[in-house]
Amino acid sequence: MSVSEQPIVGVIMGSKSDWPTMQYAVDMLTQFNVPHEVKVVSAHRTPDLMFEYAQTAEARGLQVIIAGAGGAAHLPGMVAAKTLVPVLGVPVKSRALNGQDSLLSIVQMPGGIPVGTLAIGDAGAKNAGILAAQIVGNHNPAVRDAVRAWRQAQTDDVLANPDPQN
Numbered sequence: 043m044s045v046s047e048q049p050i051v052g053v054i055m056g057s058k059s060d061w062p063t064m065q066y067a068v069d070m071l072t073q074f075n076v077p078h079e080v081k082v083v084s085a086h087r088t089p090d091l092m093f094e095y096a097q098t099a100e101a102r103g104l105q106v107i108i109a110g111a112g113g114a115a116h117l118p119g120m121v122a123a124k125t126l127v128p129v130l131g132v133p134v135k136s137r138a139l140n141g142q143d144s145l146l147s148i149v150q151m152p153g154g155i156p157v158g159t160l161a162i163g164d165a166g167a168k169n170a171g172i173l174a175a176q177i178v179g180n181h182n183p184a185v186r187d188a189v190r191a192w193r194q195a196q197t198d199d200v201l202a203n204p205d206p207q208n
């Protein structure tokens with residue numbers, strides 16, 4: 043597990059093979075200086091660890107959990123079932139079904155146990171990182187300002203390059 047000082051966002055994923063996608067979430071958290079931790083946790087392969095991770099998340103100070111998984115992606119929903127810390131789910135693009143399976147597994151939660159589901163793949167992971175920072179930013183002005191500056195830079199970049207041929 044890679045851990046910064048007193049992590050307030052937890053990034054978990056079902057397998058090491060999810061890292062090429064989930065790194066985009068971590069990149070955004072790093073960019074916004076959000077203390078975070080990163081770990082492989084699987085509802086299927088390490089169910090006891092998954093329970094422990096979810097059950098201790100609140101007491102350890104996590105404010106948001108980003109959970110990425112592919113295929114039969116039960117991890118985000120199972121973690122959400124064991125904690126009140128908000129869970130953002132990232133459907134990882136599976137080889138067999140292009141992430142449609144991951145998306146439907148994560149998004150179709152029964153009423154009562156919410157998971158905030160992002161888009162399939164890299165954009166979903168990136169947006170999960172940004173959204174987590176925005177949630178943290180509700181009570182953390184430095185993080186909010188970092189997101190604000192990043193968003194303005196994104197807007198400025200688009201406005202400065204309006205010609206799609208150049």
Ligand SMILES: Nc1c(C(=O)O)ncn1[C@@H]1O[C@H](COP(=O)(O)O)[C@@H](O)[C@H]1O
Binds near residue numbers: 058086112134
């Ligand atoms: N969906 C889950 C869970 C889970 O939901 O607990 N654990 C692993 N996986 C997914 O299995 C896929 C293939 O994993 P491997 O590449 O390790 O075989 C990954 O996308 C992972 O998220």
